[in-house]
Amino acid sequence: MLTAPKTKNNMIKIGDNIELPDFPLLLAPMEDVSDPPFRAVCKDKGADLMYTEFISSEGLIRDAIKSRQKLDILTTKNR
Secondary structure, three states, X not given: OOOOOEXXXXXXXXXOOEEEOOOOOEEOOOOXXXXXXXXXXXXXXXXXXXXXXXXXXHHHHOXXXXXXXXXXXXXXXXX
């Protein structure tokens, strides 16, 4: 069985900067729903990890405003 590495305080660790509790609450990407304000609300309500919806590489290459807006990140204070 493959398991994620754990830190000394028994939290799941992703890379060097992300630590999640034993039973993390994760927000899945949802097209045209998981925008920065929605992710901020989810974080305020207890979500441990949020990420953007899938973004079209073609939209980024063409510098489409809608694709660039999906990359926006709101910084929030830690709980």
